[in-house]
Amino acid sequence: MSLFEQTQLGLIEVKNRICMAPMTRARCPDTVAGDSVAKYYAQRAGAGLIITEATQISSQGTGSIATPGIYTAAQIEGWSKTAQAVHARGGKIFAQIWHTGRVSHPSFHDGAMPVSASAVRGNCHTFTKNGYEATPQPRALGNSEVVDVVTDFRQAAVNAIEAGFDGVQIHAANGYLIDQFLRDGVNQRDDSYGGTVENRSRFLLEIVDAVSAAIDSGRTAVRLNPFTVSFDCADSNPKSLFLYVARQLGERNLCFVDIVERGLDPATADVVAEVAKDFTPKDFRRAYKGNLVVNGLYDKDRATQATKNGYAQMVGIGRPYMGTPDLAERWEQGQGLNEPLDMALWYGGGDTGYTDQVALNP
Numbered sequence: 001m002s003l004f005e006q007t008q009l010g011l012i013e014v015k016n017r018i019c020m021a022p023m024t025r026a027r028c029p030d031t032v033a034g035d036s037v038a039k040y041y042a043q044r045a046g047a048g049l050i051i052t053e054a055t056q057i058s059s060q061g062t063g064s065i066a067t068p069g070i071y072t073a074a075q076i077e078g079w080s081k082t083a084q085a086v087h088a089r090g091g092k093i094f095a096q097i098w099h100t101g102r103v104s105h106p107s108f109h110d111g112a113m114p115v116s117a118s119a120v121r122g123n124c125h126t127f128t129k130n131g132y133e134a135t136p137q138p139r140a141l142g143n144s145e146v147v148d149v150v151t152d153f154r155q156a157a158v159n160a161i162e163a164g165f166d167g168v169q170i171h172a173a174n175g176y177l178i179d180q181f182l183r184d185g186v187n188q189r190d191d192s193y194g195g196t197v198e199n200r201s202r203f204l205l206e207i208v209d210a211v212s213a214a215i216d217s218g219r220t221a222v223r224l225n226p227f228t229v230s231f232d233c234a235d236s237n238p239k240s241l242f243l244y245v246a247r248q249l250g251e252r253n254l255c256f257v258d259i260v261e262r263g264l265d266p267a268t269a270d271v272v273a274e275v276a277k278d279f280t281p282k283d284f285r286r287a288y289k290g291n292l293v294v295n296g297l298y299d300k301d302r303a304t305q306a307t308k309n310g311y312a313q314m315v316g317i318g319r320p321y322m323g324t325p326d327l328a329e330r331w332e333q334g335q336g337l338n339e340p341l342d343m344a345l346w347y348g349g350g351d352t353g354y355t356d357q358v359a360l361n362p
């Protein structure tokens with residue numbers, strides 16, 4: 001299959017196999033995605049599918065400054081501008097729904113501790129109004145509170161559809177709350193959500209089932225990072241954990257599963273190299289029977305290869321999309337990309353480094 005051929009993923013028809021990967025840009029100071037957010041995503045609507053930046057499902061799910069939410073009327077109204085603007089340019093867009101868990105700070109919670117699977121502190125930091133601050137020891141969610149978070153994910157998905165999104169991606173990757181339940185380096189619970197691989201996967205699968213029941217599995221996607229480690233959230237046996245998760249998700253007729261194949265953080269390179277010795281994306285592909293989106297350091301050649309040989313249905317492109325809004329069009333026309341965006345402009349600020357990147361195909 002060509003990178004530029006349309007295809008059907010669940011209930012979603014996409015015009016090409018290029019997916020803009022979710023990227024936090026921290027330009028929503030009041031947690032509402034405003035006009036410039038709509039403009040930014042509309043500029044990138046040449047992608048077959050856009051996945052938005054991580055968007056919190058509740059106030060409790062907040063862990064970083066200027067990130068958007070999707071749990072108040074104003075947030076839903078704000079996001080509807082983005083969905084409309086992307087659709088007007090012929091694109092499709094999913095909201096990435098997110099609970100940060102322990103990757104948070106009391107300043108987001110009126111002084112209360114962030115929550116997690118267990119009261120295990122991560123060796124990590126987060127952006128607060130006072131700068132880059134260490135995350136504290138979290139409080140373990142009680143059994144009934146876990147059920148409340150599942151309900152919050154479900155409601156966030158319903159809100160996303162109300163805002164006009166084509167579907168949602170459940171953020172189960174990169175060390176946030178769902179990943180904190182999945183991995184035994186953080187999850188030390190002794191109830192039905194902890195212990196065995198089956199129990200640690202229960203929270204994710206309950207969320208997937210609740211969201212699928214509410215908005216249809218054909219509009220529901222999941223993101224995982226089976227091969228990398230983020231925010232100090234590690235597992236003693238990622239192969240056994242993620243092959244189980246792959247098989248379970250494969251039975252659920254989802255729109256797609258999106259796997260982060262490679263890490264960007266040099267500090268975790270050793271752990272990643274250790275995992276790669278006996279667990280690779282090909283193993284995941286064999287275990288997961290469904291549409292697959294792959295991501296991590298893909299360029300045009302590798303993306304072409306991954307879709308041509310049937311390994312992946314779409315390829316997620318992250319950083320290059322920040323600097324080149326018309327990346328899909330340029331790849332199709334054989335044109336080069338703009339210079340990568342300066343890292344100093346990734347997070348926060350105004351339109352500079354955001355909606356001002358030059359398109360050859362405006």
Ligand SMILES: Cc1cc2nc3c(=O)[nH]c(=O)nc-3n(C[C@H](O)[C@H](O)[C@H](O)COP(=O)(O)O)c2cc1C
Pocket residue numbers: 021022023024025052053054096171173174223260264295296297298316317318319320346347
């Ligand atoms: C500025 C920035 C923000 C990111 N924010 C998110 C996010 O909100 N959710 C997520 O799942 N991944 C996030 N990521 C990870 C990207 O989706 C992607 O996995 C990573 O950039 C590797 O893909 P690439 O090599 O194509 O850039 C972010 C990455 C960057 C650079």
